[in-house]
Amino acid sequence: MFFTYLRRELRRRRKAALVVASGLALGIALVIVVNSASAGMQQAQGKVLESLYGLGTDMTVTKAAPPPSEGGRERPRFNFDAQDGDETQSSDVVMPQGFETLASSTVDKVADQSGVAGAVGGLSLSVLKVDGEFKPGEFAPRENTSGGGGGGGGAGTGEVRGGGANFDVNSYTVYGTDTDHQDLGPLTSSKITDGRAFETTETDAKVAVVDSAYAKEKKYKVGSDVTIKGTKFEIVGIATADSGDASANLYIPLKQAQTLSDSKDKVTTVYVKADDSQQIAAVKSAVQKNIPGTTVTTSADLADRVSGSLSTASDLATSVGKWLSIAVLIAAFVVAGLLTMSAVTRRVQEFGTLKALGWKSGRVTRQVVGEAMVNGLVGGALGIAVGVAGAYVLTAVSPSLTAEVGSAAAGPGGGGGMIRAGGPAGQAADKAIEIALTAPISAATIALAVGLAVTGGLIAGAFGGWRASRLRPADALRRVE
Template identity: 65%
Template sequence: MFGIYLKRELGRRKKAALVIAMGLALGIALVITVNSVSAGMNQAQDKVLKSLYGLGTDMTVTKAQSAPKAGSSQGPSFKFGATSSSSTSQSTDRVNTQGGQALASSLVTKVGSQKGVSAAVGALTLNVTKVDGSFTQGKAKSSTTSGSSGSSQQGGPGGGGTSSTGAPQVQGGGANFNVNSYSVAGIDVTDQTLGPLSTSKITTGKTFTTAQTNAKVAVISKSYAKTKKYKVGSTFKISSTKFTVIGIATPNSSESTVDVYVPLKQAQTLGDSKNKVTTIYVKATDSKQISSVKTTIQKNISGTTVTTSADLASTVSGSLSTASNLATSVGKWLSIAVLIAAFLVAALLTSSAVSRRVREFGTLKALGWPSRKVTRQVVGESMVNGLIGGGLGIALGLLAAYTVTAISPKLTAQLGSTSTGGGGGMGGGPGGGQGGPGQQATSNTLEIALNAPVSLTTIALAVGLAVTGGLIAGAMGGWRASRMRPADALRSVS
């Protein structure tokens, strides 16, 4: 009886039911869209952070660079020996550590033994500035001038000639040099699941083996290999040490900031940093306890700076940060406002429909229907309207999320700044200017494609909202219907 009556009443009021369902559908669709876009923002931010940290890395331990001593020079310095050759080729590498003050390698073991730490590995980051080119020695030439007096004839009586030699002048010569700056990361080859190389995938060749802890081999990034036209088997030198390329790495999520990867011991030798590291990558046993692990490390190992993914997330700027803030703040409150409005509209429309059914409900009560049965009838109709609205809302929300994913708008993320060496030629000579390797602070900007994934949790939330909206509308309509008396039906008869 309940089902038959419910079907008949909904069929009689299709327009009213559709209006209520569409109101709920719009609110639910907006919630799904905002949630899916917000999830896409989090995924994009995770990609950005993984490019800095490494897959599975929860925090890093570093030490701030100490202030330079008075009178010391922090700029690049190159020395070339003088020779007597007229044209001499020169090449030199300047290798210095990056990423803060060097830490003792023993700290890696100490950090790994802290409570809540699952694994810890050390890495040494270097910057190599290579200067190569040639000096060309100039040649000194003197100019000779001559003159005559009284006669154009020379050597005869009464005639004479004079000549003078001018000051020597240097002609030709100078210098022509190129400057190339690139980054090198020394990694612990015994555990490559943490650290800089873990954010990349070996697409050509192979990665390091555990036996290559001090081998003169290297893995290079795909972009650097393309620039230098390196391939597996190619060789190159860093400070007279010859390395062989064994693999080419492609970043998993974004552009890598490291050009060359070598075993940690080799990097320590190149940077004259024996038993030193610049960064310790840490993985926690429980991702929910990262904050407490950070506190423990800072307490037990003084002088270090512990940075978590949450700390880095706050430094991400650009359109990714703007869109993320919009999705998490404005989008959230907009969704709540629209849902409240949809629920109120559904409740008011249901209550208004009950008012127009005074004679119907009064007659049913006169025939013996109790108030609870009348209330159940109204709530049932509202629940069906809510479920229809939920289905429509899920469909609209999935369509919106699919559209965002199909379009894949590009977002930019800026991650502080890095120092890069400028390259170019330097010319010199008498009166000529001199140039040097330039250092320029540039923002590390990444471009991320936005996706809008819809999870089962979001779908479950949409169904819950649909049921809630139906219950709220049914509760108000049912309460009003239950208060009607049979006499109301007689008064409404025209």
């Protein structure tokens, strides 16, 4: 009886039901699109941070920068031998990025902190390579321009003419990775597209993995040799960064990186994974308290410093989009409730007659709430369809957004927290990373839409049920013509 009457009434008043369902659908569709776009921006921002951090990394630990009062850092020096017949010169300077290192034992100290699931150290290096040649000048005797033909020419006098130097300076980044623990750190944000990754036995081997963009620039391939400070490394793999910008140009075993930079038992960065992503702040506090002289940077800290159109769009979706969705939803719920209550008012004779025939107020209220719930579910279905279509269109159009991660600390001597925290991303700090925006639809978003549909039906039913419960059979008799 309940469902039969429900179906008949909804069919008879389908225009009014469609108006209520359409209002709810509009609000629900907007919520789906905004949530999907926001999720897409978070994914895009995650790709930017992964290019600095690496997959699975929740925070990094670096050495705290010394105060300026302690004096400046040592500048790189190039030494050339002045030998006869040896005009071609080459010199490499290998130095840790930021010039600040931590003892390797810090990795174990960090790993022992409560809430830490794993920690691994890495050594980020900057290499300045100078190649060129000296051209010696030629001695030319000075001509005697004085008159009189007498002596006084000054035997042996003259001047050196010509000569000079022509040098090319090349800089690139090298990251020393712990081959025993390759599940953390910047290299995890790249995929091996040719060759292979490091083997766990290659802790001190002269092997290297090269970023694909750098390999293309230098025409490197698997099996080629690359020389760093006089040491040859065999290229065993080519890696392609997921975000488009690699963390380093070259990756070599950690021990080899320590040897090249005279940084035995030193690391520049400790990459940390927490047991629980909800406890990252607590882990950060514990590390800072128990390991003095360190700076701890979380992914949230880096996210706060991401600028560009990605950040602007993310802020817009978070603030304006959220409040706009809430405003539209409230308006849709209120309108649905008022329309339902108005429909109940127009059915005074019907409900009054039903009460006169023996229907109790509870039964009339359930009937109204049932109709409102059906309207809400229909509106939810329409809203989900429109929202998914909108998200699909947004993904298909794929507007390109840019992101820049603080350039203040760029370069080997950068002191800011951004690049120091990110390790070997120093060279990428000045680059704008372009990322195509997507709008993924998650199960949580669909569940939210269903919940909103039910909520909208309940609110509309509450308005209508309240009005229906106040009707009396006498109201129907007054309106009988």
